[in-house]
Amino acid sequence: MTDNLVKTPLTLLGLGDMGTALARTWLAAGHPLTVWNRTTAKAEALAAEGARVAATPAEAVxxxxxxxxxxxxDASVGSTLDGVDLRGRDLVDLTTGTPAEGRSRAAWAEARGARFIDAGIMATPSMIGVPEAGGYVFYSGSxxxxDRHRATLEVPAGSxxxxxxxxxxxxxxxALLSAMYGLFAGISHAYAxxxxxxxxxxxxAPLLSQWLGAMGFFVGNAAERLTSGDFTTEVVSNLSMQVTASGTLLRTAAEQGVDAGLITPYLDLMRERLAADPAHALEDTAGAITLLRRRAGRN
Incomplete structure (x- = not known):
């Protein structure tokens, strides 16, 4: 028995940069792979590496x-699989989407006789197939x-x-990507x-990296305070002090001719929390997080 025969065969729909990286990793690991892409040239390029190229999504599935x-x-998933017989298939959706889209797509798949897992890739294409790069994929659903497909799914990246x-x-x-963009916004403002x-x-650059690393304690600190509801115990820099200090940030931006639009939303959130009740003055700034759902009209 050859190595290929003991490896789970699979189909991959979509060969952008990420899809191509996934495909090459599965092929290199000996998994029989059928691929389909709307632009056939990308699929044909993988044929030389052992992939079977399907002419249509239906053939690939x-x-x-x-x-x-x-x-x-998510719309591409619906249009690509429109009219395709999904009965008995195990669908793993690595397409970036929203929580509501994941839930809706799961129900959509199950109504068509398929089993379904949604996923979110926390990696760039260059991290795929490189375990030491630290990339992984979130999975949810059945x-x-x-568990049945875990070994195959973990070939390109951890799970x-x-x-x-x-x-x-x-x-x-x-959630992780949103935090990333907030971090990028602060870094961009600093360089400006x-x-x-x-x-x-x-x-x-090294000063920024060191400082942001030192401030990483806020992640766990905020989680503990949001869980307990206690925003006042062992506070290092209280909300009142932070709001007062934020004026210096805005004045400096004005002096330097820099638009403060990347940082003002968070500074405004702290001010709103303080203005709502003077009792918030001695709180940790994590309390301001509770305003975001209220602003959106959710209690």
Whole structure:
């Protein structure tokens, strides 16, 4: 028996940069792979590496029980699989989407006789197939289905199962990405402040990295306070002090000719929390997080 015969065969729909990286990793590991892509040239490029190229999504889905989707968006999933017989198929949707889309797509798949797992990739294409890079994928939905295919799914990147709710993979994915963009916003503002000054970005870079690393304690601290509801015990820099200090940030931005739009939303949130009740003055700033749902009209 050859190595290929003991490896789970699978189908992959979607060969963008991420899909191509996934495909090459599965092929290199000896998994028989059927691929389909709307642009056939990308699929044909993988034929030389051992992939079987399907002419249509229906042909690709019919080829294997395990079908992995890595398409542009949730709408692309619906249009690609429109009219395709999904009965008896195990769908793993790596397409980036929202929690509601994950839940809706799970019900959609089950109504068509398929089993379904949603997923969120926490990696760039260059991290796929490189375990030391630290990339992984969130999965949610049917736990038995995930366990059945876990070994195959973990070939390109590690896995983290985050619950039976099909929307939870997307929820975790977007939560982490949202934090990333907030971090990027602060870094961008910092570099804008020194533009035109006798301060080289490469000299500020290690200072930024060290400071942001030191401030990483806020992640766990905020989680504990949001869980307990206690925003006042062992506070290092209280809300009143933070609000007062924020004026310096805004004045400096004005002096440097920098638009403060990347940082003002958070500063405004702290001010709103303080203005709502003077008793909040001695709180940790994590209390301001509770305003975000209220602003959106949710209690």
């Amino acid at each position: 019919a080829a294997n029980e395990l079908v992995v989707l890595c398409l542009l968006d 736990r038995p289905l995930f 983290r199962f985050v619950g039976e709710d099909p929307g939870h993979a997307a929820l975790h994915d977007v 402040l020194i533009e035109g000054e006798d301060v080289a970005p490469k000299d500020l």
